[in-house]
Amino acid sequence: MIGASREALAAGRENLESLTDNTSVDAVKLAEELASVTTLLDREVSLRRLLTDPSRSGEDKARLIASLLGGQVSGETVDLVSGLVRSRWSGSRDLVDGVEELSAYAEVIAADKATKLDNVEDELFRFGRIVSGSHELRGALTEPKATASAKAELVKKLLGARAEAATVRLVTTLVAHPRGRSLEQGLDAYSKLAAARRDRMVAEVTTAVPLSDSQKERLTAALTRLYGRPVHLNIDIDPEVLGGVQVKIGDEVIDGTVSSRLEGARQALEG
Known part of the structure; x- marks a missing residue:
């Protein structure tokens, strides 16, 4: 991301960190709900264009989000996404990427608060090495014709109880909804988010x-x-x-x- 989008995402990450400082906020639930919003925005092209239209006011776009998501997700998720759409974005796809990154970052925060982030980092790294060493496995996880549920089931069989729940959820999201990213790019992005959490x-x-x-x-x-x-x-x-x-x-x-x-x-x- 460049320019306005990078600034908007940075602000969104700060909002997420502030929100999850409250021990009553469920970061895993936030991650799941933000993933659902990502799927919605990825599918609805006209909606994301409305939400990134510079001619519309930020408050107008926030009200639109509140009307769409209110009652469907938690108030915290509505607040986070409302904050994102109030910001300026360089392109409509950047908004989707931003929501997706906040979803992954919420998983990272949850793992960190549970003192499991080191395990998650190591598991993601080892999983990447295993996949890179097996052409057959990589093909199965990235096969375009395979359904998202089939890929999720494969991840469950590969990792299951042998990895942290956050690792399984992150990898499942990546293989089920790659959104144009390679498996390696996605795992690297997760690694950078984990490092950023610890500075x-x-x-x-x-x-x-x-x-x-x-x-x-x-x-x-x-x-x-x-x-x-x-x-x-x-x-x-x-x-x-x-x-x-x-x-x-x-x-x-x-x-x-x-x-x-x-x-x-x-x-x-x-x-």
């Missing part, structure tokens, strides 16, 4: 063998000092790196693996 960075770490707890602690501390922000490690084991560690944070890669050094030596010899 920390995510480091993708690749090693040949599992790291010990003390090694993880030292690496986390070193990266935190280097970047000046808390860092969460997502660790992938890949025997092909032979030894050493590769760390990727955003677009930056710190490669200290043996395979990388051997490749560098090979190129030097060929040069």
Whole structure:
């Protein structure tokens, strides 16, 4: 998102955080209701155009939302969506994307308040690695002709009681309603939302063998000092790196693996 849409989404996220600071607010219910609103706006093209029409006042659009959603969802959800439509958006699709992101962020907040966000982050990362390693599984989860219910059932079989409920709900929403996103893009977006909740960075770490707890602690501390922000490690084991560690944070890669050094030596010899 750019310009007005980015500002509108930032304001919506602040509203959601303020709202969920109240312990009586059910963040999981908010996530579910915002997901339903996403489906509605995604389906009703004329409605989302009305709600992002710059010639209409914000209050007029908020009243329209209240009349449509009142009695169908909680007052908190109505308030959140009303706040979104009062803002200016660069495009009507951005509004749908914004509601969808707030739905996922509500799940993240709920997991954080239940002290389960670390588990959710790790499970999403591992699920992504499993899918990337199985062409057949990825095909089943992204098959356009498969129904949303069939994909949801497959996710339930894959994760079920082996993962946090928030992880299952997030992955189910992603595969059942991808809205043009790839599976990898969606999982990456969830990871960034979880990191944003903690105001920390995510480091993708690749090693040949599992790291010990003390090694993880030292690496986390070193990266935190280097970047000046808390860092969460997502660790992938890949025997092909032979030894050493590769760390990727955003677009930056710190490669200290043996395979990388051997490749560098090979190129030097060929040069």
